[in-house]
Amino acid sequence: MKKNLSSLTLVFWVALIAFFAWDWAVSKPVNIRLEPPLIAAGSGQAPTGGHCASTF
Amino acid sequence: MTRLPLAAVFAAFFLALAWFVSLRQAVLFLVGIGMGGVLAGARFGFTTGWRRLIEQRDPSGVMAQLVLLAIAAAVCMPLLAEYPTDLSAALGPPSFSLLIGAFVFGATMQIADGCGSGTLYKAGMGVPLNMAILPVFAIGSFMGSAHLEQWLKLGAVAPVSLVQEFGAGEAFGLTLLGLVVFGLAARLWAGKGASWFNRRLLIGAILLAALAMLNLLVAGQPWGVVYGFGLWAAKLATAAGVFDPTANAFWSQSVNLNNLSQSVFLDVTSITNIGILAGALLVAAGQAAAQRKPLTSQQWLVGIIAGFLLGYSSRLAFGCNIGAMVSGISTGSLHGWIWVPLAFCGSLIGVRIRRHYAF
Numbered sequence: 580m581k582k583n584l585s586s587l588t589l590v591f592w593v594a595l596i597a598f599f600a601w602d603w604a605v606s607k608p609v610n611i612r613l614e615p616p617l618i619a620a621g622s623g624q625a626p627t628g629g630h631c632a633s634t635f
Numbered sequence: 636m637t638r639l640p641l642a643a644v645f646a647a648f649f650l651a652l653a654w655f656v657s658l659r660q661a662v663l664f665l666v667g668i669g670m671g672g673v674l675a676g677a678r679f680g681f682t683t684g685w686r687r688l689i690e691q692r693d694p695s696g697v698m699a700q701l702v703l704l705a706i707a708a709a710v711c712m713p714l715l716a717e718y719p720t721d722l723s724a725a726l727g728p729p730s731f732s733l734l735i736g737a738f739v740f741g742a743t744m745q746i747a748d749g750c751g752s753g754t755l756y757k758a759g760m761g762v763p764l765n766m767a768i769l770p771v772f773a774i775g776s777f778m779g780s781a782h783l784e785q786w787l788k789l790g791a792v793a794p795v796s797l798v799q800e801f802g803a804g805e806a807f808g809l810t811l812l813g814l815v816v817f818g819l820a821a822r823l824w825a826g827k828g829a830s831w832f833n834r835r836l837l838i839g840a841i842l843l844a845a846l847a848m849l850n851l852l853v854a855g856q857p858w859g860v861v862y863g864f865g866l867w868a869a870k871l872a873t874a875a876g877v878f879d880p881t882a883n884a885f886w887s888q889s890v891n892l893n894n895l896s897q898s899v900f901l902d903v904t905s906i907t908n909i910g911i912l913a914g915a916l917l918v919a920a921g922q923a924a925a926q927r928k929p930l931t932s933q934q935w936l937v938g939i940i941a942g943f944l945l946g947y948s949s950r951l952a953f954g955c956n957i958g959a960m961v962s963g964i965s966t967g968s969l970h971g972w973i974w975v976p977l978a979f980c981g982s983l984i985g986v987r988i989r990r991h992y993a994f
Contacts, residue, residue, distance in 0.1 A: 591758065591766040595912070599899065602870060606898040614657040619855025620718045626855030627890060628903040631751075631862045631949065631958030632727040632794075632968065634783065635888045 638920045645913050656900045662853055663903060667910015669846045670858075674756040674911065675918035677839030681956040682744045682753050684836075685982045686989075694818075694825040699836035700960075701814045701821075706844035707965035708810045711851055715966060716803035724798065724966035725857040727953025729973055730791030732783070736951025737959070737974040739944055741981025744956070745989050746941035751860035751955030754945070755908055759915025764930060768942030769864075775946025776861045777868035784884035786951050797967035806967045813964075813972060847961060854903045857962030860911075861949040863904035866894055930994075937992050952978075 616622040645668065653661035673679060684696020715722050727733060744750045749757050749765050754772055757765035797806035822831070850858040869886060872878035873895060880886035880895055899905040930938065949955045953970055954963060960978070963971025 585761065585763070587763050587766055588761045591761075591769075594770075598867065598871075599909075602867075602899050605874065607896050609656050609898060609901065611655070611657070615659050617658050617662065618853055619659075620714060620721050620852045622721055622855075624855070625720055626723045627893075628854065628856050629862045629866065629890050629894050630723075630725060630856050630904065630962075631859040631954035632725040632857075632963060632970065633862070633890075634728060634787065634953070635885050635891075 638917055641913075641917055641920050645917070648913075652900060652906075656898070659853060660900060660903075660906050663850070663906045664910045664913075666846055666849050666853065667907035668914040668917070669910075670752070670843065670907065671756050671759055671911035671914020671916075672918055673839050673842045673846065673914075674752055675760050675915035677835050677842075679836060679839035679843065680753050681750050681960070682748060682982075685741075685979065686745055686986055688821055688824060689983060689986050692825040692829055694821040694829055694831065695833035696836055697821045698818060698831055699833065699840040701818050702837060703840035703844050703847075704961065704964050705811060705814050706841060707847045707961060708807055708814075708967070710844070710848040711857070711965045712798050712803040712807045712810070712967055714848070714851060715798050721855055722851055723856050724796055724968055725859070725954060725958055725962035725971070726794035726796055726966075726968045727959060727963065727970035728787070728791045728794045729970055730787055731789040732786035732791065732951045733953060733970055733973055734977055735786075736779075736948040736953070737977035738981040739948035740952050740955060741978030742985035742988065743941040743945040743948065743981075744978075745982050745985030746992070746994070747938055747945050748989075748994065750945075750957070751864075751949060752911065752957050754942070755860065755911045756915040759912040760919040761916075763927070764935070764938045767935070767939060768945070770868075771939055771943040772861075772946035773864040773868040775943040775948075776865035776950055777872060777946075779947040779950030780862075780865045780869070780885045781878070781883050783950060795969035797969065799967075810964060810967065817975070843961075844965075847965065850907065851966070856903060857958075857966050858907065859904045859954065859958040859962060860908060861904075861946065861955050861958060863899070863902060863908040864946060865950060866891075866902055866905060867899060870895055870899070934992055934994060937988075938994075 687693040688697045758769045847858045959974040
């Protein structure tokens, strides 16, 4: 063990994983039939994600 | 903790993403791990680079950032011109909101010792203040986006894309010219004795530019950080019944409503953020535990308030050092060029506040 896990580190990661687990459970199921192409460039599909620079 | 078990966990998560979500998101998780690994491994801090220039007249961190911007712009601008419908730039509107947001962000990132990416990778490495800041950063980012409509009413013009206005070649030429001016200004500020470059930071800059380019190619949008934070807090606020996204100008947009209803694993920014945390944790796992002086109650309080303002202002500024500066400038958005001087002026104040509270 090169590094001891501090209690704050443990709380941080447990909280983060709990959030992601909760989110997966309550969100609508992923429709893998709508999976986007692996590479967006050249796919012919416009990007649909949110970004920090976007307004409305 | 050793790296091997962690690497196994992340490999399993990669496979789960590929199987249950999409191969694209799994690849973006790997891109995020790379970003986190480089940021933590090279200790590539945007905040620290600026602070070292201001306080120690050391331009090497800022020079590395300029190299990162130049390389990313050289690759991203032609890509945007080649695939104008498949790829999008980080275009934010020049506005009063941007001026205020960038200034406050520049100040608070010095107090909190981390911008968007800095807070992420330091939280991943187990730095106590940055771990504590992450949730309040998310709340701030969410509230900033929720209030964005009111801030934009102060005055804004449409986003300006240098690539669309001038074409990729001229846009890159203008960008390079601007970066040279920034570089000379930094050199002038630092004086003659200082060395220009730091090898570790330069390697970090080149690797980060490559990863930013990969992010754009794969995701179709530039690297971002703070949108993901805001989304996480917005989901919790909506689930708790304290926020109605359909009544809000920003969150009622179809893209944002859709992101609120689906897993964060489908959100580009969230998945690279998770990757950055994971990459930084991997780097930290192989290092000896750092000895840090415990913070006083006052330092904790000031740091947490700064973290909230960091998140709030990042949305007013249409991005942090990554979304507005790296992605904005490298994809030819005018707002990135407005962001940098305002954030630097904020940092001039921020380093003094940081000194006052003896961080």
